[in-house]
Amino acid sequence: MSRSGWGDHAWRLIHTAPQAPALHMALDEVLVEEVAAGRRAPTLRIWEWAGPAVVIGRFQSLRNEVDRERAAAHGIEVVRRISGGGAMFIEPGNTITYSICAPLSLVEGLSFQESYAQMDAWVIEALRELGIEAWYQPLNDIVSASGKIAGAAQARRGKAVLHHVTMAYDIDAAKMLEVLRIGREKLSDKGTQSAAKRVDPLRSQTGLSREAIIARMVDTFRRRHGLHEDALRADELARAEALAASKFAAAAWTHDVA
């Protein structure tokens, strides 16, 4: 297998109405499997959140990372995703999250580090067009001179790779620190000042609405790689809904690393 280029694929865009956190976890798994099986063209999926969530990485300890009582008090759902990496705190409208489900050939022969940068080269360009000089900071962060903008994670399934990213649009840092057990060392690592009330690089550095930024990002992707509007197939959605209930909303998975 030799490496394919972005232009070798007929990219699809899925951007639907808000969905529950567990369903988003399930859609990632279903769609990357569909791409691996050749039943779905490579896909960019923009997430809209139906409710607040803490999304922990595949290998993170639930009790070490999350104050579950505080999360419950705020009505925040705690879910575990299929990729590694760190915990994210999500409230609808406060982040921009997307997934790319692509054939493994797109990153064939690349190191992990190179593959992260490769999958997000279009975002770096989109940010530049929005006036933000950003770059990849290994292993998996997108940063600007003002600090962290986004974190990425990948998981591989058969002949496909899932690459998903959460970008900080306007995050309530105080609430995030209530529910995530992040040490001060980790905070400085994330370029976050502990006194900051909001972590809002995309809002403050562009002055644009979240929706406008997403539209500009989609434009950049379409111009670079081509992109056609698409929707979830009924069978994909049905499988994801079943998987959300049986796996991602179930304690066995969320507590898998206790």
Next chain:
Amino acid sequence: MTIERDNVPPSVRYGEYKMPGGKLVVADIHVHGGVIEVAQISGDFFLEPDHALGAINRALRGLPVAADEAELAARVRAALGPEVAMYGLSPEAVAVAVRRALDAGAGA
């Protein structure tokens, strides 16, 4: 995870290590009778396939609390097949986190 709690409750020990150029590795270790009874490795690292984490945890079971970093790393490495890929994680990083947990002692 079943932990025998007969006469003496197993001691729980916690250690963490930020791998240089890598990710945070956390070790939660239950010690009983001078050996590692249960090990749970966790962190914000990347590991493919994901069930390799179970292989790492099982590889640490039964090792004496005096095992040094080299022995811990060798046991972890030996448990992982050639298909396993790590990003921000290494057997040596796991060994450091486990060693720190063991050195921290009970109730740390």
